[in-house]
Amino acid sequence: MEFCYSVDELPNAGLLVDDELEEQWVDNALGNILSVADEPSTIRGEIVPSDRNVTLNGSVQIQYRFQCSRCAEDAESVLSVPIKCTFAVGHEDERHGGGVDVDGVTESRHLALYDGSTVDLEPVILEHIVFKAPAFPICQDDCKGLCAQCGQNLNLESCTCQPVIDPRWAKLQDIRLRN
Ligand SMILES: [Zn+2]
Numbered sequence: 001m002e003f004c005y006s007v008d009e010l011p012n013a014g015l016l017v018d019d020e021l022e023e024q025w026v027d028n029a030l031g032n033i034l035s036v037a038d039e040p041s042t043i044r045g046e047i048v049p050s051d052r053n054v055t056l057n058g059s060v061q062i063q064y065r066f067q068c069s070r071c072a073e074d075a076e077s078v079l080s081v082p083i084k085c086t087f088a089v090g091h092e093d094e095r096h097g098g099g100v101d102v103d104g105v106t107e108s109r110h111l112a113l114y115d116g117s118t119v120d121l122e123p124v125i126l127e128h129i130v131f132k133a134p135a136f137p138i139c140q141d142d143c144k145g146l147c148a149q150c151g152q153n154l155n156l157e158s159c160t161c162q163p164v165i166d167p168r169w170a171k172l173q174d175i176r177l178r179n
């Protein structure tokens with residue numbers, strides 16, 4: 001995957017990107033909680049010049065593996081990251097207090113600055129992935145997790161533990177009953 005593009009060499013109608021992301025790069029981007037799976041991760045989209053701006057419009061598909069944060073089982077999933085970013089000519093130090101405003105684009109994820117000759121997609125793609133990567137990945141939406149008392153994986157089998165009621169909640173229940 002090529003991350004840097006010379007603006008002069010971009011076709012006016014835009015350049016189609018359909019590429020694989022390097023495994024090691026993806027693994028680094030995913031951080032400590034997630035790691036890259038065997039299937040390749042891809043990027044598809046287009047890079048379109050308009051006036052002096054350049055727009056990247058596409059999406060990244062990342063196959064990743066992780067340990068479920070509820071039941072601790074190993075699992076795999078796909079992270080689909082839509083990417084839309086406008087590159088405008090400027091320098092980082094022109095950003096005032098967290099945002100320049102170019103054509104109404106204020107969110108930093110949707111706006112990047114470049115030197116007018118070469119756009120570097122890498123930090124933008126990285127930022128989108130970091131923003132979208134789950135901090136508490138779960139194996140399935142309705143993962144029941146582990147029993148807090150006996151440790152049984154409740155997706156596989158239920159246990160006979162009674163729910164422990166926090167004494168503070170018990171007091172609240174009393175009050176509710178009395179009313
Ligand atoms: Zn789970």
Ligand SMILES: [Zn+2]
Pocket residue numbers: 147148149150151152159160161
């Ligand atoms: Zn239990």
